[in-house]
Amino acid sequence: MTTIKDVAKEAGLAVGTVSRVLNNRGYISDQTREKVYKAMEKLNYQPNEVARALSRQKSTLIGVIVPLVNHPYFSNSIDNIERTAIEYGYNIILLNSDGLAEKEYDYLEFCRRNHVAGIIIYYGSLDGSKFSDIGIPIISIERHMQECTANIECDNIGGGRLGAQHLIDQGCSHLLFINGFVDQDDTSGHRRQGFEEACQAAGVSYDIVELVQSDYRVPENLSEIEKIIDSEDIDGVFSSSDMIAARVYRLLKEKGYRVPEEVKLVGFDDSNVAEFMVPGLTSVHQPVDKMAQLAVNYIIDIQNDRVVPKRSILPVSLTVRESTENY
Amino acid sequence: MTTIKDVAKEAGLAVGTVSRVLNNRGYISDQTREKVYKAMEKLNYQPNEVARALSRQKSTLIGVIVPLVNHPYFSNSIDNIERTAIEYGYNIILLNSDGLAEKEYDYLEFCRRNHVAGIIIYYGSLDGSKFSDIGIPIISIERHMQECTANIECDNIGGGRLGAQHLIDQGCSHLLFINGFVDQDDTSGHRRQGFEEACQAAGVSYDIVELVQSDYRVPENLSEIEKIIDSEDIDGVFSSSDMIAARVYRLLKEKGYRVPEEVKLVGFDDSNVAEFMVPGLTSVHQPVDKMAQLAVNYIIDIQNDRVVPKRSILPVSLTVRESTENY
DNA sequence: TGCAACATCTTTAATTGTCGTCATTTTTGA
DNA sequence: TCAAAAATGACGACAATTAAAGATGTTGCA
Numbered sequence: 001m002t003t004i005k006d007v008a009k010e011a012g013l014a015v016g017t018v019s020r021v022l023n024n025r026g027y028i029s030d031q032t033r034e035k036v037y038k039a040m041e042k043l044n045y046q047p048n049e050v051a052r053a054l055s056r057q058k059s060t061l062i063g064v065i066v067p068l069v070n071h072p073y074f075s076n077s078i079d080n081i082e083r084t085a086i087e088y089g090y091n092i093i094l095l096n097s098d099g100l101a102e103k104e105y106d107y108l109e110f111c112r113r114n115h116v117a118g119i120i121i122y123y124g125s126l127d128g129s130k131f132s133d134i135g136i137p138i139i140s141i142e143r144h145m146q147e148c149t150a151n152i153e154c155d156n157i158g159g160g161r162l163g164a165q166h167l168i169d170q171g172c173s174h175l176l177f178i179n180g181f182v183d184q185d186d187t188s189g190h191r192r193q194g195f196e197e198a199c200q201a202a203g204v205s206y207d208i209v210e211l212v213q214s215d216y217r218v219p220e221n222l223s224e225i226e227k228i229i230d231s232e233d234i235d236g237v238f239s240s241s242d243m244i245a246a247r248v249y250r251l252l253k254e255k256g257y258r259v260p261e262e263v264k265l266v267g268f269d270d271s272n273v274a275e276f277m278v279p280g281l282t283s284v285h286q287p288v289d290k291m292a293q294l295a296v297n298y299i300i301d302i303q304n305d306r307v308v309p310k311r312s313i314l315p316v317s318l319t320v321r322e323s324t325e326n327y
Numbered sequence: 328m329t330t331i332k333d334v335a336k337e338a339g340l341a342v343g344t345v346s347r348v349l350n351n352r353g354y355i356s357d358q359t360r361e362k363v364y365k366a367m368e369k370l371n372y373q374p375n376e377v378a379r380a381l382s383r384q385k386s387t388l389i390g391v392i393v394p395l396v397n398h399p400y401f402s403n404s405i406d407n408i409e410r411t412a413i414e415y416g417y418n419i420i421l422l423n424s425d426g427l428a429e430k431e432y433d434y435l436e437f438c439r440r441n442h443v444a445g446i447i448i449y450y451g452s453l454d455g456s457k458f459s460d461i462g463i464p465i466i467s468i469e470r471h472m473q474e475c476t477a478n479i480e481c482d483n484i485g486g487g488r489l490g491a492q493h494l495i496d497q498g499c500s501h502l503l504f505i506n507g508f509v510d511q512d513d514t515s516g517h518r519r520q521g522f523e524e525a526c527q528a529a530g531v532s533y534d535i536v537e538l539v540q541s542d543y544r545v546p547e548n549l550s551e552i553e554k555i556i557d558s559e560d561i562d563g564v565f566s567s568s569d570m571i572a573a574r575v576y577r578l579l580k581e582k583g584y585r586v587p588e589e590v591k592l593v594g595f596d597d598s599n600v601a602e603f604m605v606p607g608l609t610s611v612h613q614p615v616d617k618m619a620q621l622a623v624n625y626i627i628d629i630q631n632d633r634v635v636p637k638r639s640i641l642p643v644s645l646t647v648r649e650s651t652e653n654y
Numbered sequence: 655t656g657c658a659a660c661a662t663c664t665t666t667a668a669t670t671g672t673c674g675t676c677a678t679t680t681t682t683g684a
Numbered sequence: 685t686c687a688a689a690a691a692t693g694a695c696g697a698c699a700a701t702t703a704a705a706g707a708t709g710t711t712g713c714a
Binding site for chain 1: 328371373374375376377378380381386388395396397398399401402403405406407409410413418419420421422423436437439440441442460462570573574576577580599600603604605
């Protein structure tokens, strides 16, 4: 590997001069600059980012901790984070926590050891107190934690309202809300809260099922949902995630219900699952791209000693597809 | 940030001694070890991996270049790579190339600048010659490139045969193969080749559509497929990816064909799309987990000067779901 | 012309946090 | 007592950045 030393020797200059050319700092004559470029090209030189990071005392890496990558919502989020990061010359290190506190803690430590510029963290079970003494900015997304440097969420209450209202507007009279994931954060609770508010405001009756899930995998046991659907004459289902909505759609199909004619279905997240489903799944759209951009921007802002909001709540919208449309 | 120096001072030892404790090398008395551990704990010390990487002249980062993260196949692959990597103490840096040669080249250079242990690269359009002089092991997956250190593929020809044979076994008499992505590699060509072989061996007639796609997004224009389905009385469709199969399923539905009764449908990759679809999509299963494991293992092997196979072809299987099953 | 003042450019040397080699000291056992 | 083994220390890489000092060149003014 060629180093800055080799370049300096080749160009007949001192190491410091080459460094200044590389970083565009201080006074450099055009002639010197040219000499350095020539030498760099000739030797096919690329600066060693590891040495740079050590010397500069900061890196251009962002740690991203998700429960699992292989999930439409998270992979979409990661995709957006990566694209934003690269624009600013940053890159991401990806970490699968499985939502486990232990792994999350390990990965937080890993990020610290690697002196990342910042950490973006999604759902997990690690206690908030562990977040405070890391000494690195931590941005949480859809996970409200006081101890994080900044929290980015979407308007989950509004989203809950939006989905419920849409079902009501489409003529549903008895709704079912399925909480796919009960966690210690407010996320799913807020979605449910919005749902309940809308139902109550409209005087529409509803049921709620809380699935016990220890991870993000799709639940196999839907017996409780089945029971309610059979007995209660449900005509609108709102699921707190698209993945679960897809699973519920299968159940409805198997039981012979027609969607949307007999039962209408709404998901949350508006991930690609919603798009691929036939019928397409109406879903509350999270501005995943904006949230990712914001998270990366906050990390860069913090690095540059700019103040960032402690909490940012982004608006949601409803993407209407065939699962709620009467033809 | 506390450094090894602080720990040494706290423990009343020299830096080198602390380093030896950290790395479990050379002679260390239990007493000294204990002192170091105590000091580390007291100061909440974590070794700086950046400095380590610089000093050791090798990192524990693996660069992963995919066309896009937000895709069922790639996110599944990335997930598996991350999990394997972490087992060995490695981590991944994720890079979205959009399949563009220019970005791929940039990212290859990025990996070089960051002195990653190795690179795992998926589909893209960069010319093979650029791969040779990087000086870092490059493992390609589902992309046959002579210039890579190792190539990992699944048995695409066998997979093509498997899917076609299954449709034939299920009673289909006129098949359609949809090549969702024509690239310079052999991947899609091989799938098609296997398909054709099986059809010819069974004396079954078939059509082939090659969709022109510049990226991995789902094609919007399916007019050619529509034309063939309308005119040729197709009763079995084999798509070279699940994503496209999902899109074709929608088309079939819209045109009033029943799946699987009138038209049977097979995809490739066995990604979560296949699982979520209703009816579930029969798909050729790629051993994504094994491929990921192999790739990471190869990088570690190469780092330890062990020889790895130039080309590894892994077996595929068929996951049968409702899209091809007669009830 | 001589010289200070200033601008421009380059070099030197210290720093970043850790590893690893070699040298040195201490302990052990015959 | 003395060599071998065990334990520890000192110091130079590693590949960059960066501040300060030094080396030029240019200009203005007496």
